[in-house]
Amino acid sequence: MSDPTEGNAESVEPTGGAGERHVRVVLVDDHRMFRTGVQAEIGQTEQTGVEVVGEAADVDQAVTVITATRPEVVLLDVHLPGGGGVEVLRRCAPLMGDAERPVRFLALSVSDAAEDVIGVIRGGARGYVTKTITGSDLINSIFRVQEGDAVFSPRLAGFVLDAFASTDAPPVDEDLDRLTQREREVLRLIARGYAYKEIAKQLFISVKTVESHVSAVLRKLQLSNRHELTRWATARRLV
Amino acid sequence: MPVYAGRVTISGMPEAATAPLVEPRPPRKLYRSSDGRWLGGVARGLAGHLGLPVIWVRLVFVGLFMADGLGALLYAAFWFFVPLGVGGVGGQRPPSLVSTETSADGRRRLVARRPDKGQIVALLLMVVVAMVFVGNVNLGNGAKAYLWPVVLVGAGVALVWRQADNARRARWVEAGRQRRTLTLLRAVGGVLLVTAGVSGIFVLQGSAAHLGSILQAALAVLVGITLLAGPYLVRMTQDLSEERLMRIRAQERAEVAAHVHDSVLHTLTLIQRNAENASEVRRLARAQERDLRTWLYKPEGTGKDEADEPTHLADAVRRNAAEVEDKHGVPIEVVVVGDCPLDEGIGAQMQAAREAMVNAAKYGGEGGAVQVYAEVEGRKVFVSVRDRGPGFDLDSIPADRMGVRESIIGRMERNGGTARLRAVPDGGTEVELDMERAEKT
Numbered sequence: 163m164s165d166p167t168e169g170n171a172e173s174v175e176p177t178g179g180a181g182e183r184h185v186r187v188v189l190v191d192d193h194r195m196f197r198t199g200v201q202a203e204i205g206q207t208e209q210t211g212v213e214v215v216g217e218a219a220d221v222d223q224a225v226t227v228i229t230a231t232r233p234e235v236v237l238l239d240v241h242l243p244g245g246g247g248v249e250v251l252r253r254c255a256p257l258m259g260d261a262e263r264p265v266r267f268l269a270l271s272v273s274d275a276a277e278d279v280i281g282v283i284r285g286g287a288r289g290y291v292t293k294t295i296t297g298s299d300l301i302n303s304i305f306r307v308q309e310g311d312a313v314f315s316p317r318l319a320g321f322v323l324d325a326f327a328s329t330d331a332p333p334v335d336e337d338l339d340r341l342t343q344r345e346r347e348v349l350r351l352i353a354r355g356y357a358y359k360e361i362a363k364q365l366f367i368s369v370k371t372v373e374s375h376v377s378a379v380l381r382k383l384q385l386s387n388r389h390e391l392t393r394w395a396t397a398r399r400l401v
Numbered sequence: 402m403p404v405y406a407g408r409v410t411i412s413g414m415p416e417a418a419t420a421p422l423v424e425p426r427p428p429r430k431l432y433r434s435s436d437g438r439w440l441g442g443v444a445r446g447l448a449g450h451l452g453l454p455v456i457w458v459r460l461v462f463v464g465l466f467m468a469d470g471l472g473a474l475l476y477a478a479f480w481f482f483v484p485l486g487v488g489g490v491g492g493q494r495p496p497s498l499v500s501t502e503t504s505a506d507g508r509r510r511l512v513a514r515r516p517d518k519g520q521i522v523a524l525l526l527m528v529v530v531a532m533v534f535v536g537n538v539n540l541g542n543g544a545k546a547y548l549w550p551v552v553l554v555g556a557g558v559a560l561v562w563r564q565a566d567n568a569r570r571a572r573w574v575e576a577g578r579q580r581r582t583l584t585l586l587r588a589v590g591g592v593l594l595v596t597a598g599v600s601g602i603f604v605l606q607g608s609a610a611h612l613g614s615i616l617q618a619a620l621a622v623l624v625g626i627t628l629l630a631g632p633y634l635v636r637m638t639q640d641l642s643e644e645r646l647m648r649i650r651a652q653e654r655a656e657v658a659a660h661v662h663d664s665v666l667h668t669l670t671l672i673q674r675n676a677e678n679a680s681e682v683r684r685l686a687r688a689q690e691r692d693l694r695t696w697l698y699k700p701e702g703t704g705k706d707e708a709d710e711p712t713h714l715a716d717a718v719r720r721n722a723a724e725v726e727d728k729h730g731v732p733i734e735v736v737v738v739g740d741c742p743l744d745e746g747i748g749a750q751m752q753a754a755r756e757a758m759v760n761a762a763k764y765g766g767e768g769g770a771v772q773v774y775a776e777v778e779g780r781k782v783f784v785s786v787r788d789r790g791p792g793f794d795l796d797s798i799p800a801d802r803m804g805v806r807e808s809i810i811g812r813m814e815r816n817g818g819t820a821r822l823r824a825v826p827d828g829g830t831e832v833e834l835d836m837e838r839a840e841k842t
Contacts, residue, residue, distance in 0.1 A: 316734060
């Protein structure tokens with residue numbers, strides 16, 4: 163998956179400072195100013211290896227642009243006119259499942275509401291970062307998502323821990339609805355602001371192992387019992 | 402002179418039962434009383450208005466009733482024209498507050514009484530009085546025959562009007578939980594009474610033989626009116642409720658707009674003024690962001706005003722972080738998992754955490770945001786504060802510098818918890834605070 167762009171003439175040209183890394187990205191956000199800002203920050207393809215191939219401001223546009231350009235990563239805002247990020251995810255589901263050239267989504271939002279965040283993750287996004295993220299962190303996250311890894315911001319890690327901790331009732335599917343001790347530890351460290359490398363050092367495991375734990379958590383989050391998560395989100399609102 | 406003295410008494414001691422009828426206090430407006438009333442609240446409202454015991458007013462009305470029904474007419478007129486109010490004095494205040502507000506003599510005495518009992522007594526009294534009245538009245542033979550129908554109509558109208566009053570009152574106190582069946586019964590009862598009375602008049606005018614055709618005609622007219630006016634009425638009610646909904650929405654929007662307008666514009670102005678001072682700009686922007694988030698994502702009534710002391714862990718952590726952030730201009734990112742009420746130990750832990758945040762902001766703030774993580778797991782509460790500064794070695798700190806030792810480590814240990822400071826491998830310091838929750842929460 164490191165070079166999925168073979169056969170695409172315009173993007174095989176070698177990139178300079180960023181080495182052989184190259185990723186095609188579509189920006190979906192209804193604020194033009196924000197798109198411009200992100201574009202300015204990550205869009206110098208020679209240095210960052212990120213090429214912004216399309217932009218969209220609402221759900222319909224997003225689906226059209228994504229289908230037409232087939233990017234590897236979509237930076238997706240949670241709040242969008244026309245149904246929100248979840249709707250984009252729903253309508254692009256076939257593209258996500260494509261075995262050859264899957265389109266992967268990274269949610270990028272200012273939203274603080276747990277149900278927004280959990281909503282896009284359950285919809286199939288590979289990660290969630292807040293808009294306060296720095297340019298270089300964002301670029302790293304984009305590459306990580308491109309490689310099929312999951313990206314958790316501290317806040318998302320907090321939400322997930324909360325969601326899986328506060329369900330007292332026995333889970334319906336034991337394997338799916340429970341985080342292992344290790345996964346919990348990894349999440350906790352993410353919530354505390356540790357980078358993958360730091361987590362690996364802290365737990366005496368390899369970065370690859372950290373990645374696989376995070377991906378496992380993401381899978382559990384996307385597949386686990388909907389009822390409990392909904393109930394959790396509702397309760398959270400009331401707290 | 403007596404008039405003058407009287408005025409002084411009224412403004413000085415409003416409770417004086419001897420207050421004369423002259424000169425009602427200017428700001429007062431006459432309202433019908435909505436609580437403790439027997440029928441329409443007229444007597445009670447008047448009593449409150451005039452500063453008289455309510456029983457006097459009621460007796461006067463009964464007395465006037467005997468005078469060829471003058472009292473009833475007067476009462477009806479008051480009922481019709483005077484708006485329903487509270488306690489016969491105030492404006493649209495919720496009735497629950499009223500008992501302490503009004504001081505008119507009759508009020509307090511009657512508040513204690515169960516209003517329903519009073520109403521039954523009143524109804525019985527009214528029937529008796531009406532009977533006496535009917536028996537006594539000396540009208541022409543022809544007119545006398547109409548009396549019962551008129552009384553019936555009067556009773557029906559009274560019933561329906563009271564219902565309308567109740568509906569209005571329910572709106573003030575937001576008592577939507579009023580029993581529907583009762584409402585319906587009352588309305589139907591009122592309509593039946595009025596119909597019976599009116600039909601009675603017609604029957605008396607013609608003869609009993611025409612009853613059938615009169616009823617038929619009445620029914621036909623009613624049905625016709627319903628058919629004609631029904632759709633309009635339905636449409637009107639729908640429009641009205643829709644309009645009300647829109648108004649509520651508009652109000653909410655205006656409230657949001659006002660808030661956003663004030664705080665955001667204010668902050669933007671400050672940012673423009675301090676454009677060359679980067680840390681101040683950052684501080685302002687962060688404070689504004691936090692404020693807006695609280696405002697948008699927190700449900701109604703959960704500390705939106707930020708006025709009261711936090712009672713729960715999550716609130717306390719966020720509050721502390723916000724304050725430190727404001728003071729030192731270093732962004733602090735807070736993640737809280739779970740929540741629990743504060744007790745003594747946790748309170749101490751919060752203070753220690755705050756101290757740690759201050760240290761992190763002061764000495765480690767250049768490396769980026771300070772990360773605060775708090776978690777409640779069973780009985781254990783864990784807080785970590787981490788910065789990405791140059792790091793810090795406890796052993797190299799002179800022994801006389803008590804900040805960390807006393808206010809973080811010492812404080813935690815005195816309260817039965819533990820504190821650990823450690824250097825993070827790739828730079829920065831992390832403070833970990835562990836505390837058990839008290840047995841009883």
